Amino acid sequence: MAKxxxxxVCSACGATHKKWGGRCDACGxxxxxxEEAPLSTGPGAKALGGKKGKxxxxxxxxxxxxxxxxxxxxxxxxxxxxxxxxxxxxxxxVGGDPGIGKSTLLLQxxxxxxxxxxxxxxxxxxxxxxxxxxxxxxLGLGDSPVKLAAETNLREILTTLDAERPDLVVIxxxxxxxxxTVDSAPGSVSQVRAAAHELVSFAKRKGVSVMLVGHVTxxxxxxxxxxxxxxxxxxxxxxxxxxxxFRILRSVKNRFGPADEIGVFEMTGGGLAEVPNPxxxxxxxxxxxAPGSVVFAGIEGTRPVLVEVQALVAPxxxxxxxxxxVGWDGGRLSMILAVLEARVxxxxxxxxxxxxxxxGMRISEPxxxxxxxxxxxxxxxxxxxxxxxxxxxxxxxxxALRPVAQAENRLKEARKLGFSSAIAPEGCKITDxxxxxxxxxxxxxxxxxxxxxxx
Ligand code: TYD
Ligand code: MG
Numbered sequence: 001m002a003k004x005x006x007x008x009v010c011s012a013c014g015a016t017h018k019k020w021g022g023r024c025d026a027c028g029x030x031x032x033x034x035e036e037a038p039l040s041t042g043p044g045a046k047a048l049g050g051k052k053g054k055x056x057x058x059x060x061x062x063x064x065x066x067x068x069x070x071x072x073x074x075x076x077x078x079x080x081x082x083x084x085x086x087x088x089x090x091x092x093x094v095g096g097d098p099g100i101g102k103s104t105l106l107l108q109x110x111x112x113x114x115x116x117x118x119x120x121x122x123x124x125x126x127x128x129x130x131x132x133x134x135x136x137x138x139l140g141l142g143d144s145p146v147k148l149a150a151e152t153n154l155r156e157i158l159t160t161l162d163a164e165r166p167d168l169v170v171i172x173x174x175x176x177x178x179x180x181t182v183d184s185a186p187g188s189v190s191q192v193r194a195a196a197h198e199l200v201s202f203a204k205r206k207g208v209s210v211m212l213v214g215h216v217t218x219x220x221x222x223x224x225x226x227x228x229x230x231x232x233x234x235x236x237x238x239x240x241x242x243x244x245x246f247r248i249l250r251s252v253k254n255r256f257g258p259a260d261e262i263g264v265f266e267m268t269g270g271g272l273a274e275v276p277n278p279x280x281x282x283x284x285x286x287x288x289x290a291p292g293s294v295v296f297a298g299i300e301g302t303r304p305v306l307v308e309v310q311a312l313v314a315p316x317x318x319x320x321x322x323x324x325x326v327g328w329d330g331g332r333l334s335m336i337l338a339v340l341e342a343r344v345x346x347x348x349x350x351x352x353x354x355x356x357x358x359x360g361m362r363i364s365e366p367x368x369x370x371x372x373x374x375x376x377x378x379x380x381x382x383x384x385x386x387x388x389x390x391x392x393x394x395x396x397x398x399x400a401l402r403p404v405a406q407a408e409n410r411l412k413e414a415r416k417l418g419f420s421s422a423i424a425p426e427g428c429k430i431t432d433x434x435x436x437x438x439x440x441x442x443x444x445x446x447x448x449x450x451x452x453x454x455x
Contacts (some may be wrong), residue, residue, distance in 0.1 A: 010027060093232045128170075174199075289384045370447070421438070
């Protein structure tokens with residue numbers, strides 16, 4: 001078979017396609033498919049045949065392995081998201097929108113690791129060293145022993161790293177790096193993949209930890225961080241709403257610790273500041289007795305976080321009423337509206353529904369179902385829940401409430417922040433109710449009847 005000269009690759013997710021199309025079938029993004037030379041054609045089409053290789057050494061599972069050594073940066077929120085500190089010879093990807101603060105975060109982390117005694121090199125492919133130095137001085141990190149370089153040629157970078165043998169190298173960003181062996185522009189899927197592959201295998205070979213910055217892009221010409229997610233040990237995303245100063249660092253994959261762990265930061269004039277108690281922050285501006293506002297006791301990773309779920313329900317002038325969601329899944333909102341209609345006969349027909357998670361937080365836990373239902377009902381009935389009440393529980397399509405994990409931790413956090421009652425599913429295993437007044441509900445019908453006198 002003739003070798004294909006080019007292929008079509010999605011720059012958002014890296015899927016390959018036989019021909020060009022406006023939309024990638026794999027990830028659903030529009031205008032991300034670009035034409036590229038195939039990365040490598042491999043060692044020909046011949047099968048291995050009967051020729052023998054060297055063979056490989058096999059080992060067993062019983063041999064005791066020490067837990068990986070970790071180095072703490074001293075930035076507790078950052079260390080937690082890494083799973084308790086930086087594992088040596090690990091590869092970490094930090095993705096996020098341009099301007100969200102990735103360079104700031106990694107410069108601060110690099111400085112902290114350097115102050116903790118690691119040898120750290122920061123390679124910027126986007127900014128001149130003078131710019132990075134100026135930022136470091138503004139952040140008060142001018143005297144940390146981080147070594148800087150502005151370089152994009154990976155051959156030069158790897159030669160230097162091989163000679164210097166640092167403990168940690170930060171590459172800002174992977175999309176600016178290029179290999180002279182790959183015949184396409186920096187930022188293309190094949191360059192980004194090849195550069196990440198070189199860096200990750202260098203990390204494993206030489207015992208150097210690497211942190212790669214990856215921009216989430218909307219234009220098709222530049223590959224997004226998703227195309228290298230599978231190569232690295234840990235994938236972190238730095239997210240936040242524009243207009244909010246909060247930033248959330250979230251681990252979506254971690255070979256050395258729990259995924260879905262979050263670290264919360266605040267962008268200030270002097271860089272990123274840790275937020276050790278995010279619940280207090282997310283609830284700080286709450287209007288306590290407003291209809292449509294419900295406090296959800298959630299769990300992010302290993303830590304309980306209280307957030308405010310806000311709903312607004314208003315008569316619609318549209319034939320198809322609006323359903324707008326910020327910080328939650330739109331499909332899940334439709335599901336809850338359908339369950340409310342089908343199981344307790346409360347319809348949202350002819351009503352616009354807006355749902356917002358306050359503070360720029362994004363929730364993906366199904367345990368928020370009941371809090372969302374409560375916010376919707378509270379907005380629709382114009383009746384506020386008690387200000388000292390938290391809500392959690394997963395809703396099934398039958399209208400039953402399903403128990404959720406870590407109920408006691410949720411209650412403890414709520415108690416700590418001054419809440420005194422909780423509405424939760426009946427099936428939750430609670431032996432220590434943390435002095436909270438508990439209202440345990442079997443299903444949505446009981447909930448709407450008891451709390452709102454509706455249904
Ligand atoms: P940056 O780290 O350059 O973002 P990224 O590398 O993700 O593109 O951060 C850019 C934004 O952060 C910029 O809009 C200004 C803001 N910022 C502050 O508010 N305070 C600071 O101390 C710093 C360094 C940046
Ligand atoms: Mg940057």
